[in-house]
Amino acid sequence: TKLQIGLLFGGCSGEHEVSIVSARAINAALNAERNTDKYEILPFYIQKNGVWQGNEIANQILVSGQALEKPNATNINTKSSLWEFPPQASEVDVWFPVLHGPNGEDGTIQGLLTLMQVPFVGSGVLGSAVGMDKIAMKTAFAQAGLPQVKYMTLTRSQIWSNPCVFPKLCDEIENYLNYPCFVKPANLGSSVGIAKVRSRQELETALDNAASYDRRVIVEAGVVAREVECAVLGNDNPKVSAIGEISFESDFYDYETKYTQGKADLSIPAALPDTISNQIREMAIKAFATVDASGLARVDFFYVESTGEVLINEINTFPGFTDTSMYPRLWGYSGIPFPELVDKLIELALERHKTPE
Ligand code: ATP
Ligand code: MG
Ligand code: MG
Ligand code: MG
Numbered sequence: 001t002k003l004q005i006g007l008l009f010g011g012c013s014g015e016h017e018v019s020i021v022s023a024r025a026i027n028a029a030l031n032a033e034r035n036t037d038k039y040e041i042l043p044f045y046i047q048k049n050g051v052w053q054g055n056e057i058a059n060q061i062l063v064s065g066q067a068l069e070k071p072n073a074t075n076i077n078t079k080s081s082l083w084e085f086p087p088q089a090s091e092v093d094v095w096f097p098v099l100h101g102p103n104g105e106d107g108t109i110q111g112l113l114t115l116m117q118v119p120f121v122g123s124g125v126l127g128s129a130v131g132m133d134k135i136a137m138k139t140a141f142a143q144a145g146l147p148q149v150k151y152m153t154l155t156r157s158q159i160w161s162n163p164c165v166f167p168k169l170c171d172e173i174e175n176y177l178n179y180p181c182f183v184k185p186a187n188l189g190s191s192v193g194i195a196k197v198r199s200r201q202e203l204e205t206a207l208d209n210a211a212s213y214d215r216r217v218i219v220e221a222g223v224v225a226r227e228v229e230c231a232v233l234g235n236d237n238p239k240v241s242a243i244g245e246i247s248f249e250s251d252f253y254d255y256e257t258k259y260t261q262g263k264a265d266l267s268i269p270a271a272l273p274d275t276i277s278n279q280i281r282e283m284a285i286k287a288f289a290t291v292d293a294s295g296l297a298r299v300d301f302f303y304v305e306s307t308g309e310v311l312i313n314e315i316n317t318f319p320g321f322t323d324t325s326m327y328p329r330l331w332g333y334s335g336i337p338f339p340e341l342v343d344k345l346i347e348l349a350l351e352r353h354k355t356p357e
Contacts, residue, residue, distance in 0.1 A: 006092030054086025119353035
């Protein structure tokens with residue numbers, strides 16, 4: 001009998017649309033010839049308002065590739081704001097949460113699936129939560145001795161505090177980090193809510209904007225560096241891929257550059273000295289273990305060529321997974337084609353879920 005795979009996508013996140021594209025690619029790979037005898041796919045779509053839709057609507061979204069613009073509100077329980085699960089959810093043997101960003105990549109869905117006691121692909125609650133929150137992540141990386149840029153953290157209430165406090169905060173940021181610096185919501189991805197700022201006025205606007213996305217905000221010193229990424233696959237003894245490099249003309253690797261065809265170039269493998277590649281791979285494995293990731297992660301770095309320094313930027317516990325995304329392409333180059341990769345991830349989910357006899 002075939003294993004029933006619950007393909008979970010969409011989600012209450014600024015990365016909803018990206019999730020749909022990733023889910024289409026993963027769905028196709030799970031239906032590839034080498035996998036058809038093994039898996040049956042049960043798709044579930046999480047609307048932007050959090051309501052789950054079962055196979056019929058989810059399949060329509062997979063076919064059209066378009067988000068449901070007028071989310072269906074019928075099965076919201078208004079008292080608890082909890083939703084009802086589509087009945088097919090009880091048939092799932094392994095969940096494949098293809099969700100990026102908050103309410104999906106951050107441990108919330110992982111907590112739900114853990115309570116259901118059904119295996120799922122990717123990191124658990126801790127790995128997802130620490131990986132997603134840039135403040136928790138950087139604290140853990142610092143403790144592990146992983147080099148990174150200087151940064152400061154703020155809360156929404158500090159940013160939106162009375163007008164006497166705010167200018168002092170901005171002074172501190174200017175003094176400690178200088179311009180340009182990067183303002184980011186702590187919990188997001190795809191560069192949503194991120195700004196590169198070069199003046200006091202841009203700083204103020206960017207802080208206000210980042211605070212509208214998240215209660216926690218981080219500001220980082222800007223570096224001039226090459227951007228390189230590598231892919232990790234496994235549980236306790238993970239494998240690490242070749243290294244890829246991203247190049248683009250825009251000011252930084254923002255949402256538009258990430259998702260407009262032709263705006264960014266990926267080169268695999270990145271042209272790097274062996275010592276640097278090896279250092280990056282070692283750092284990636286360390287980062288993976290430090291946040292307690294499992295299954296998969298993409299680890300992003302800055303390579304400051306002038307000094308030979310490698311700084312870790314971040315870990316993504318559910319990286320972009322479209323046909324043209326860095327994560328599957330890195331594994332394609334390193335000898336694992338896309339359909340084999342999704343199969344491997346399901347195996348890793350089952351392995352992680354196994355309790356000792
Ligand atoms: P992802 O889609 O990979 O999850 P994200 O939303 O988590 O991205 P970051 O990777 O932190 O965001 O930053 C997005 C981009 O902004 C980087 O790829 C880089 O181009 C630029 N950037 C971020 N921080 C810095 C920095 N400190 N110095 C220079 N550039 C930076
Ligand atoms: Mg990220
Ligand atoms: Mg991300
Ligand atoms: Mg990134």
